[in-house]
Amino acid sequence: MDIRNPSPSLYNEDLAPARERHWGAFSIFNVWTSDVHSLWGYYLAASLFLLCGSFLNFIVAIGLGSLIIFALMSLVGYAGEKTGVPYPVLARASFGVWGANLPALVRAIVACFWYGAQTAAASGAIVALLTRSDAIMQFHQNTHWLGHSGLEVICYIVIWALQLLIIQNGMETVRRFQDWAGPAVWVAMLILAIGLCIKAGGFSFDHGIPQAVLLEKTKDAGVTGEPGSFWALMAVGATWVTYFAALYLNFCDFSRYARNRAAITKGNLWGLPVNLLLFSLVAGITTIAAFTVYGEVLLHPEQISAKFDSWFLAALAALTFAVATLGINVVANFVSPAFDFSNAFPRVISFKRGGYIAALIALVLYPFAPWDGDASHFVNAIGATMGPLLGIILVDYYLIAKGKVNIEALYHENGEYRYEGGWNVNALIATAIGAVFSSILPNLTHLLPSWWGTYGWFFGVAIGGVVYFALATIRPRTASAAALRA
Numbered sequence: 001m002d003i004r005n006p007s008p009s010l011y012n013e014d015l016a017p018a019r020e021r022h023w024g025a026f027s028i029f030n031v032w033t034s035d036v037h038s039l040w041g042y043y044l045a046a047s048l049f050l051l052c053g054s055f056l057n058f059i060v061a062i063g064l065g066s067l068i069i070f071a072l073m074s075l076v077g078y079a080g081e082k083t084g085v086p087y088p089v090l091a092r093a094s095f096g097v098w099g100a101n102l103p104a105l106v107r108a109i110v111a112c113f114w115y116g117a118q119t120a121a122a123s124g125a126i127v128a129l130l131t132r133s134d135a136i137m138q139f140h141q142n143t144h145w146l147g148h149s150g151l152e153v154i155c156y157i158v159i160w161a162l163q164l165l166i167i168q169n170g171m172e173t174v175r176r177f178q179d180w181a182g183p184a185v186w187v188a189m190l191i192l193a194i195g196l197c198i199k200a201g202g203f204s205f206d207h208g209i210p211q212a213v214l215l216e217k218t219k220d221a222g223v224t225g226e227p228g229s230f231w232a233l234m235a236v237g238a239t240w241v242t243y244f245a246a247l248y249l250n251f252c253d254f255s256r257y258a259r260n261r262a263a264i265t266k267g268n269l270w271g272l273p274v275n276l277l278l279f280s281l282v283a284g285i286t287t288i289a290a291f292t293v294y295g296e297v298l299l300h301p302e303q304i305s306a307k308f309d310s311w312f313l314a315a316l317a318a319l320t321f322a323v324a325t326l327g328i329n330v331v332a333n334f335v336s337p338a339f340d341f342s343n344a345f346p347r348v349i350s351f352k353r354g355g356y357i358a359a360l361i362a363l364v365l366y367p368f369a370p371w372d373g374d375a376s377h378f379v380n381a382i383g384a385t386m387g388p389l390l391g392i393i394l395v396d397y398y399l400i401a402k403g404k405v406n407i408e409a410l411y412h413e414n415g416e417y418r419y420e421g422g423w424n425v426n427a428l429i430a431t432a433i434g435a436v437f438s439s440i441l442p443n444l445t446h447l448l449p450s451w452w453g454t455y456g457w458f459f460g461v462a463i464g465g466v467v468y469f470a471l472a473t474i475r476p477r478t479a480s481a482a483a484l485r486a
Contacts, residue, residue: 006411010097014342014351017084017407023257027175028077028267031254032275033182034327035247037189039121039300041328042283042321044243045276046299047221048236049284050214053228055205061233062280065240066273072241072248072390073272077264079397080252083405087250087336088343091389092410094396094468098422101344102431103389107249108340108358110383114246115333116362117371119163122325123155125302129318130155132311146367156366159322160359166330167338167355171257174330181327188320192301193282195313196289207288209297217297224451235454240276242457245386249393250336334358384443387460388434392427395465400472426471434464 003016036045052058083090088104095103130151131137143150166177197203207214214227222239225232258264290298290307298304305317334355341354349357397403409415413422438460442453452459 003408003411007097007413008347010092010346010413011411012342012346012350014339015086015089015346016411018256021084021257021259022172023175023254023263024259025263025266025270027179028254028258028264029271029275030175030178030182031251031267031331032271033185034178034324034331035244036276036279036328037182037185037324038118038328039125039302039321039325040118041243041279041324042301043299044221044239045280045283046287047218048223048240049280050207050209050287051218051221051223051227051232051236053232057228057233058205058280058284059277061236062240063273063277065237066276068237068241069244069276070268070272073244073251074265074268075394075398076248076251076390077255077258077268078261079403080255081258081261081264082403083252083407084256085407085410086253086256086339086343088340089410090252090397090405091393092417093401093405094393094424095427096419096422096424097410097413097415097417099419099424099427102428103249103393104340104343106385106389107246108337110246110386111333111337111340112358112361113365113371115329115337115358116365116369118325118329118333119156119160119362120366120369120371122322122329123152123159125305125318125322125325126155126159127151128302128306129315132306132314147369148367153366157363159326160363163326163329163334164356164359166326167334167352171254171335171351174335175257177330178327181323185320185324185327188316189279189282189286192304192317193286193289196286196293196304200289200292203285204288204292205285207284207291209291213297217299222454224454231451235451238455238458242454245383245390245457246332246336248390249386250339253335253339254331384439384456384460385431385435387438387457388431388464391434391461391463391465392430392468395469396427396472399469426468426475429471430464430468433467434460437463 003011006016035041048062049058052061079090080086087107088100091100091103127140127149131140136151140149140151145153148156166173193203209217211227223232223235225235255264258267286301286304287297287299290296290304294304294307298307301321302318305314305321308314308317337358338351338355341357342349342351397405406416409417417424419425437448438456441448442456
């Protein structure tokens with residue numbers, strides 16, 4: 001739809017409702033193959049598979065978690081398809097036309113951090129491949145720049161630049177990249193799994209890894225409790241659901257281009273519960289086969305590929321997983337801040353410029369590599385505030401607005417969503433209270449039990465949503481504003 005006389009400080013062509021909607025179920029499906037098929041996604045899937053203790057436990061924990069992911073992504077996706085607007089614009093309905101910059105910039109900050117972290121992971125796969133050469137290994141060991149080896153710096157910059165090429169022509173380029181990269185990763189994963197299973201003499205669901213070794217290797221997955229126990233399975237499911245916390249917010253950045261609601265439902269169904277279960281299963285079986293063949297717990301695919309005798313197979317595996325990691329970076333950590341920064345300054349920042357800003361921040365962060373140090377705790381604390389943001393947006397859209405949004409008013413600074421000077425105080429209060437329990441107390445204090453952090457995002461969604469609904473009941477929108485809804 002065309003917006004009549006929008007406020008210049010709230011509008012540009014990239015933030016406008018989507019006019020062309022060419023994304024079918026296959027493209028939506030590949031949003032998820034691109035999002036989860038990364039080096040970190042593989043590590044997490046393999047870890048959670050092993051921590052389930054048995055194949056039945058895996059189906060229950062990962063399966064139920066994946067169904068929750070499917071339900072939440074569908075709720076967000078339907079809102080994007082109906083309105084045609086990106087996440088920061090949709091957030092204006094609940095946070096106010098200026099207040100929406102708060103959830104947008106929170107999401108952007110987290111994305112910039114992980115943009116750098118994922119770029120480093122992808123470049124690390126290339127480094128692992130190249131150092132099979134003695135000459136390059138010598139360069140890697142003896143040359144250092146900016147606190148990293150010269151080889152690491154070169155590979156990081158090359159991967160960083162390749163991502164900019166993907167985004168050059170906007171979201172249609174992203175779609176085409178995803179449609180190619182998603183299936184390619186599946187092919188490479190199956191080759192890796194089948195090859196290792198043949199070498200191991202068959203496939204098995206029973207890993208046989210000593211528990212002490214298993215717990216040490218999977219400690220970064222964030223799962224507490226004895227593998228296979230009820231509380232471990234609860235933590236596995238919660239960790240799997242929380243892994244997608246960022247995409248719950250900005251999935252509408254992609255679903256706004258969907259042809260119809262059916263495309264979202266079908267794409268999400270195949271891309272989430274079906275794809276996630278199969279991906280986790282293949283990652284787990286590959287890890288078990290690698291343990292049988294090499295006698296080591298290798299939870300990172302580049303560690304496995306480094307063991308290959310064939311340089312060609314090692315190159316295929318390394319390059320494929322580097323491409324996969326580029327995919328999640330584009331989906332989760334480039335598109336979102338591109339829209340988020342554009343939303344803050346639409347007069348001067350387009351979608352492309354917003355993406356370039358995110359990429360530049362990731363480049364500036366690289367010498368410090370904060371993703372390798374204690375700064376990750378700070379980012380996790382900020383990231384957990386995404387729980388209350390999701391709770392507020394969903395409650396506002398489905399329970400208060402009943403799925404009706406005055407799209408025109410999203411682009412007018414003196415329209416329905418101005419609230420108090422452009423800010424919805426109800427949303428700000430609910431965000432603050434939710435963040436206290438989802439982020440601040442579990443990450444920065446010892447006032448809550450140690451297990452709380454595993455479920456912090458869930459507490460954030462519930463507390464933020466409930467508080468917002470209660471405040472909306474006590475301080476409802478005026479009758480005149482409600483009447484403006486389309």
